[in-house]
Amino acid sequence: MDFGQFILMRHELLLILAAVIVLIAELAVSESSKARIIPFALGLFALVTIAGFIPGETGTLFGGSYQSNELTTMMKNVLNMGVLIIFLQSESWLKKPENVDKASEYFVLTLATLVGMNYMISAGDFLIFYVGLETATIPIAGLAAFDKLKSRSAEAGIKLILSSALSSGILLFGLSMIYGATGSIYFADVLKNVSATPLIIMGFIFFVAGMGFKISLVPFHFWTADVYEGAPIGVTSYLSVVSKGAAVFIFTIVLFTVFRPIMEQWQHLIYTLAVMTMTLANLFALRQDNLKRFLAFSSIAQAGFILLGILGANGMGMASVVYFVLVYVFTNLGAFGVVAAVSAASGVETISGYNGLYKTNPKLSLLMTLSLFSLAGIPPVAGFFGKFFLFTSAAGSGYFILVLIAVLNATISLYYYLRVVKAMFIDANEDPAPTFRSSNAMRLGLIMCLAGMFIIGFASTIFDYLRNISDVLFN
Amino acid sequence: MNILSLFVVVPVLTIVGILFTKDFKGARVVSAIGMSIQLVLAAALILMYLGARKAGVTDEMLWTADYTWFKSLNIHYAIGVDGIAVAMIGLTAIVVFAGIFASWEVEYLSREFFISLILLATGVFGFFISLDLFTMFLFYELAVIPMYLLIGVWGSGPKEASAMKLTLMLMGGSALLMVGLFGLYYNSAPDGGSLTWNILEIAKIKIPVEAQRFFFPFTFIGFGILGALFPFHTWSPDGHASAPTAVSMLHAGVLMKLGGYGCFRVAMFLMPEAANEMAWIFIILTTISVVYGAFGAIWQKDLKFINAYSSVSHCGLVIFALLMMNQTAMDGAILQMISHGLMTALFFALIGMIYGRTHTRNITEMGGLMKVIPFLAVVYMIAGFASLGLPGLSGFVAEMTVFVGSFQHQDTFHRVVTIIAASSIVITAVYILRVVGMILLGPVKDPHHLELTDAKWFERLSTITLVLSVAAIGIAPLWLSDMIQASLEPIVAKLTVFNPF
Numbered sequence: 022m023d024f025g026q027f028i029l030m031r032h033e034l035l036l037i038l039a040a041v042i043v044l045i046a047e048l049a050v051s052e053s054s055k056a057r058i059i060p061f062a063l064g065l066f067a068l069v070t071i072a073g074f075i076p077g078e079t080g081t082l083f084g085g086s087y088q089s090n091e092l093t094t095m096m097k098n099v100l101n102m103g104v105l106i107i108f109l110q111s112e113s114w115l116k117k118p119e120n121v122d123k124a125s126e127y128f129v130l131t132l133a134t135l136v137g138m139n140y141m142i143s144a145g146d147f148l149i150f151y152v153g154l155e156t157a158t159i160p161i162a163g164l165a166a167f168d169k170l171k172s173r174s175a176e177a178g179i180k181l182i183l184s185s186a187l188s189s190g191i192l193l194f195g196l197s198m199i200y201g202a203t204g205s206i207y208f209a210d211v212l213k214n215v216s217a218t219p220l221i222i223m224g225f226i227f228f229v230a231g232m233g234f235k236i237s238l239v240p241f242h243f244w245t246a247d248v249y250e251g252a253p254i255g256v257t258s259y260l261s262v263v264s265k266g267a268a269v270f271i272f273t274i275v276l277f278t279v280f281r282p283i284m285e286q287w288q289h290l291i292y293t294l295a296v297m298t299m300t301l302a303n304l305f306a307l308r309q310d311n312l313k314r315f316l317a318f319s320s321i322a323q324a325g326f327i328l329l330g331i332l333g334a335n336g337m338g339m340a341s342v343v344y345f346v347l348v349y350v351f352t353n354l355g356a357f358g359v360v361a362a363v364s365a366a367s368g369v370e371t372i373s374g375y376n377g378l379y380k381t382n383p384k385l386s387l388l389m390t391l392s393l394f395s396l397a398g399i400p401p402v403a404g405f406f407g408k409f410f411l412f413t414s415a416a417g418s419g420y421f422i423l424v425l426i427a428v429l430n431a432t433i434s435l436y437y438y439l440r441v442v443k444a445m446f447i448d449a450n451e452d453p454a455p456t457f458r459s460s461n462a463m464r465l466g467l468i469m470c471l472a473g474m475f476i477i478g479f480a481s482t483i484f485d486y487l488r489n490i491s492d493v494l495f496n
Numbered sequence: 497m498n499i500l501s502l503f504v505v506v507p508v509l510t511i512v513g514i515l516f517t518k519d520f521k522g523a524r525v526v527s528a529i530g531m532s533i534q535l536v537l538a539a540a541l542i543l544m545y546l547g548a549r550k551a552g553v554t555d556e557m558l559w560t561a562d563y564t565w566f567k568s569l570n571i572h573y574a575i576g577v578d579g580i581a582v583a584m585i586g587l588t589a590i591v592v593f594a595g596i597f598a599s600w601e602v603e604y605l606s607r608e609f610f611i612s613l614i615l616l617a618t619g620v621f622g623f624f625i626s627l628d629l630f631t632m633f634l635f636y637e638l639a640v641i642p643m644y645l646l647i648g649v650w651g652s653g654p655k656e657a658s659a660m661k662l663t664l665m666l667m668g669g670s671a672l673l674m675v676g677l678f679g680l681y682y683n684s685a686p687d688g689g690s691l692t693w694n695i696l697e698i699a700k701i702k703i704p705v706e707a708q709r710f711f712f713p714f715t716f717i718g719f720g721i722l723g724a725l726f727p728f729h730t731w732s733p734d735g736h737a738s739a740p741t742a743v744s745m746l747h748a749g750v751l752m753k754l755g756g757y758g759c760f761r762v763a764m765f766l767m768p769e770a771a772n773e774m775a776w777i778f779i780i781l782t783t784i785s786v787v788y789g790a791f792g793a794i795w796q797k798d799l800k801f802i803n804a805y806s807s808v809s810h811c812g813l814v815i816f817a818l819l820m821m822n823q824t825a826m827d828g829a830i831l832q833m834i835s836h837g838l839m840t841a842l843f844f845a846l847i848g849m850i851y852g853r854t855h856t857r858n859i860t861e862m863g864g865l866m867k868v869i870p871f872l873a874v875v876y877m878i879a880g881f882a883s884l885g886l887p888g889l890s891g892f893v894a895e896m897t898v899f900v901g902s903f904q905h906q907d908t909f910h911r912v913v914t915i916i917a918a919s920s921i922v923i924t925a926v927y928i929l930r931v932v933g934m935i936l937l938g939p940v941k942d943p944h945h946l947e948l949t950d951a952k953w954f955e956r957l958s959t960i961t962l963v964l965s966v967a968a969i970g971i972a973p974l975w976l977s978d979m980i981q982a983s984l985e986p987i988v989a990k991l992t993v994f995n996p997f
Contacts, residue, residue, distance in 0.1 A: 481571075
């Protein structure tokens with residue numbers, strides 16, 4: 022085989038390279054100047070992100086085990102952008118004296134999970150898919166327990182690793198049934214042999230259950246709120262945006278390509294999961310006061326909306342899912358960024374602690390408001406377009422009742438998003454969080470979110486481009 | 497640039513301008529300049545429209561422009577106006593202009609206040625110029641969401657609860673509407689071809705009747721909630737009572753008209769068969785709205801609640817008239833929208849000004865205000881007379897046309913509901929005259945009220961603008977109804993082809 026073809030894996034190789042460079046650089050800097058590693062790693066990763074956008078070849082490697090096309094490239098770029106923003110937003114947290122010694126570990130672990138996710142997205146068989154999934158999962162447990170001296174963080178790490186292990190087991194069990202029924206692990210071969218036999222349906226249900234843990238769909242969501250609350254914010258945002266986004270991408274690809282022959286069956290399943298996820302997550306979110314738990318349930322509900330896009334099993338569905346995740350990256354990171362900034366400056370992480378925030382920190386409050394509006398799907402921010410297209414896709418396949426349930430859920434979700442807005446703008450507080458100025462990196466991260474929320478919505482070329490490249494799955 | 501796009505661009509520029517101001521004086525001056533430009537533009541648009549029609553231009557929509565936005569979904573930024581939209585734009589411009597001056601003394605977070613207010617106006621203007629359902633929906637939602645902050649931050653009374661109730665109910669309405677719009681989009685090419693969001697394109701084809709039956713209620717109720725359709729009107733009294741003056745003005749004056757406008761421009765115009773089939777349900781509901789709103793107003797003691805219930809009654813009459821589906825009644829419906837928009841804005845402006853002086857809105861605590869604040873009192877009387885339909889003012893023209901139109905139906909059902917609805921005129925007279933008698937006439941009840949000062953210049957400017965508009969329609973309604981009538985013809989034609997009555 023030709024080693025030149027390895028260029029197809031440029032995203033993965035660049036990430037591995039970056040991780041190795043950070044590791045070596047960490048050896049080179051002296052004990053007292055560990056903080057220098059942070060801007061270095063940031064700059065390095067910014068280069069990797071930009072390099073990811075350079076158009077390049079597409080094709081398959083290793084006899085179809087690895088495939089890359091414009092769609093997977095785009096997905097990887099979406100994830101890269103999310104990670105870049107998270108790195109920017111974590112900078113001031115990493116600079117804290119208790120974290121600065123471990124800063125390079127944070128970068129290396131995150132890059133390692135990202136490599137896993139990239140392989141997962143590009144998988145052409147269930148083996149690569151599973152290896153990628155595990156590579157993506159295990160370092161996250163380390164990240165969740167990053168504040169290892171805090172018991173909540175350590176607890177989050179344990180919870181994550183245990184639930185991940187369980188879900189991986191379930192997933193593998195399902196895959197082994199499918200292998201048993203079809204005799205192959207290659208997507209292309211499985212596709213040819215998939216039919217609605219009981220064994221395959223059973224395997225498929227286990228597969229969905231395993232993925233449901235990763236995407237945190239109801240009823241597989243129980244780990245989410247605890248882990249989100251316990252983990253450091255930089256890791257929580259990673260879990261809720263990048264990790265979830267990657268799992269959604271591969272889940273969609275597998276459903277659309279491998280399991281296309283049993284589409285009718287999986288649509289029933291996804292329909293039920295979508296209704297349960299949206300409704301239950303919304304009901305839980307109504308009562309939260311801790312912002313991280315609140316955003317955890319909100320992100321579960323958002324996953325329910327994403328399932329609507331998946332139901333429209335066509336190019337439009339694929340495009341709307343990728344587009345929504347892109348929007349979601351910028352939107353949710355906007356919200357998490359504000360939470361991180363306020364938490365870093367004043368330690369406040371509750372909704373009631375945000376009372377009167379607009380008086381002291383108007384810009385952060387505005388960004389938070391726009392992010393929440395975007396999550397709720399209100400124009401003029403990108404979330405409106407994202408949700409609208411997801412619903413368009415589901416309506417296009419005739420799921421009008423489901424769309425109705427979804428839009429009513431979106432209305433309910435508006436209630437709890439507005440609770441935060443109300444706290445910031447309306448509720449009086451004699452002792453609001455003090456005025457502060459975030460670090461430059463944090464500000465850059467927040468500005469990127471803000472710009473993203475407007476540009477992705479109004480610049481129609483982005484959606485049109487996604488729509489064009491999404492048909493590649495259906496050739 | 498297309499003149500219609502200016503109606504969106506000018507408010508956006510005004511918002512940007514406000515961002516650069518330092519204090520509340522700067523913010524209000526910039527807003528006033530921006531909205532004055534908007535008013536002049538609207539006046540120019542009306543004149544240009546009348547001129548174009550006189551010159552024999554017979555296109556259904558004028559100044560159309562069409563830019564592809566999301567190519568893959570065939571979403572366009574498509575704009576264009578007919579006489580009805582022009583009239584609504586004129587109404588909006590007047591009410592926003594008056595609203596800015598009515599909130600001249602908002603000092604608390606004034607920049608944010610004016611930005612939210614103008615953002616709301618942007619949504620309304622955008623809605624009226626849109627011909628594309630997606631763009632229209634976007635502007636519609638844009639107009640609704642600033643209400644939450646406007647009521648929640650600057651309101652009074654149980655403002656958080658009212659703001660939340662209003663926002664959630666209206667967003668629930670837009671949720672239903674969204675389903676209806678998807679239905680329209682996916683049925684817009686029953687014979688193959690590319691799907692479209694364009695209203696004029698969809699109007700050319702016939703959407704399958706089964707699809708209409710399913711999607712018409714979603715679309716109609718979705719818009720109807722904003723138009724305070726019974727039993728979905730409950731957001732309106734609470735919201736209006738808690739909202740600050742300018743917001744009540746804009747909301748009752750303009751935003752509720754979005755509901756009525758959407759009902760016929762989208763729901764009825766695009767799905768005429770279902771509209772005819774289901775009209776009777778909504779006629780009954782709106783008849784209840786009309787009478788119930790009027791009775792509700794009698795029982796209230798708070799001036800804003802009185803006016804809010806009166807709005808439920810009057811806006812009910814708008815949808816009632818639309819559902820009669822003949823030229824005269826629909827003509828009356830549009831006139832009623834504009835007339836009610838102007839006079840209810842006037843009412844809310846006056847209530848705000850009176851409240852600012854007396855610090856009460858309870859009618860039992862006021863009396864003899866005519867002696868202490870004669871200007872405001874006289875204007876209040878004029879508004880009251882317009883509301884109860886005194887000839888010479890806009891209310892008479894509108895209500896007269898509505899009832900004449902609805903009585904043209906020969907059958908018992910329509911006759912009966914018309915008579916019931918017409919009884920609201922009497923009830924309206926009761927509550928208007930009662931309020932006028934209690935608070936304006938008689939002896940001064942509260943000795944503190946003797947020291948009140950009359951309207952300041954900006955208050956006069958705000959109210960006089962509205963009074964002049966009300967009188968202009970009352971005295972010379974023909975230019976307006978000419979403008980409306982020609983544009984109504986294609987809509988009525990589409991509706992009556994299938995009319996079984």
